[in-house]
Amino acid sequence: RRYRKVLAEHGQKDCFIHITECSSYSEGRAEEGGYCGEKFKFQHFEQEMGTAEFMVKSQLSMQENGIAATHSFTLPVFHEWDGSKDWGMMRDDYSARPALAAFSVLNTLLAPTKYQGTCTPAPGVIGHLFRHADGTQTLAYWREKAPAPQTAPPGILTLKLRNGSYCFRDMLGTPCTVKADFGKVELPLSERPAYISGFCGMNPSRHPPIGKLSVHKDRYDRDIILAIAAKEGLKNSKQLFVATQEAPRGKIEVMVNNIGTKTKKGTVTLNGAVKSVTSQEISVEPMSQKKIELPVEFALPGNEIFGDLVAVGNFDDKPTSPAVIPICAPAPHKLMAVPFKGTELAARWRPGAAGPTKVTQEGNAIVVEATVPHVMNNWIYPRFHFPKGTLRNAIGFEFEMQVDEETIKKGYQDPGIYFNETSMGYSAPATPAWTQIHAYWNGVVSEPEDVDNISIGFNTKKVGKPVIYKLRNIKLLYQKK
DSSP states (O other): OHHHHHHHHTTOTTSOOEEEEEOOSTTOSOOEEEETTTTEEEOOHHHHHHHHHHHHHHHHHHHHTTOOEEEESOSSOEEETTTTEEEOSBOTTOOBOHHHHHHHHIIIIITTSEEEEEEOSSTTEEEEEEEOTTSOEEEEEEEOSSOOTTOOOTTEEEEOOOSEEEEEEOTTOOEEEEEEBTTBEEEEOOSSOEEEEEEOOOOOSBOOOOOOOOTTTTSSBTTEEEEEEEOTTEEEOSSOEEESSSSOEEEEEEEEEEOSSSOEEEEEEEEESBOOEEOOOEEEOTTEEEEEEEEEEBOOOTTOOEEEEEEEEEETTEEBOOEEEEEEOOOGGGEEEEEOTTTTOGGGEEOOBSSOEEEEEETTEEEEEEOBSBTTBOEEOOEEEOOTTTTTTOOEEEEEEEEOHHHHHHOBOOOEEEETTEEEOOSSOOBSSOEEEEEEOTTTOSOGGGOOEEEEEEEBSOBSSOEEEEEEEEEEEEEOO
16 A cells, blocks of 8 residues: 555555565564574574565565566575574475475465455455356465454364365465365365365455556656655654654755766655645766755645655756655644553553563553563564554554663663554654654554554664663554544
């Protein structure tokens, strides 16, 4: 959805999307002993199976969202993160991992088919339908991670099909024949994908969006590419420029890149939710960059706090593709803060860190204490769960944070906030004193009502010794009407 939103801003909302790299961090850091003095680690078998599961689900989910083509990363073994991240569908001895088998099943079974869309074969079960050239269908399905109370009994999916024989395959492609009697068939059900083929007559509940070649492909000057950086009076907070003062004005830097073979002359204009301003004419030589600073004054109507800053170039009488940045002017008189119930209770937080961690109570604050084992495995993110729908109509949240001085001296990244494991931004670093931090999910979390957990923490460079920080006064933010 975010891809489509960005493309729409550039006049390309219906074009084909190709994903050039797709892989997973879900299996965590490799844990099996390696070679070269233990520097290179490898996934154990359950991690390999988790990677295979992600690969299948991600490929099918991208089909669901109209992605024209995706490329999984990567076929041979490949290490990053100082040897602790083990990529690849093959091991270092070139034997096949489960992901390669699962990928082969996807291609062999589904490549010749037409994707029809998604369905719900039973409560809590996700299904993807494919139609073969002979008119028969294949259903790829799996159980959701958190099954609803009305799901089918664990391990069994009952489908209504005509009496007869059908082909069942597990995630790795092992086939077996299953028979439908009395108009139904029972299939194995787990969180790992499986397939049943050979039936007809099942209809999708949601069809995928269809991409097409844009009719505006020659509208823009593709040699000039604009990029924007926040300067005076603005803070870049995870894909969002936030005004750092109540009077929302400041400066931005526009980087004008010419990747063509000819020198281009032109101007850059800012508009959107800011007062329009145009730069002086500049000249940009081939394969070079010019930087210009422009003043910004927000022009948001009424109590609105969000909008888009749009930078458009005009070079040699041809417009450039616009650079669009969401902006936020969080003036206090435009916001209402409501306590986020339950977050003040340590018992409601699940410990989460690369090493031993605990969450305790201290008055109205929660105290997080963790010890991380390695500089490359150094995350601390306790998690708070809540019902879906809790964040409906909220635009962000605020909290206070205090980090012990030794942790700051040793080094850490600025606080990170995760919603359903999607990274969010922040508006200030933490300090040994209580510091208020704001996060807004405009442009980052597209459907807040679907979020059911948050994590607040950071990555530290303090290895082998306790890291301590505190959180309090966590509140949801709403825009005043």
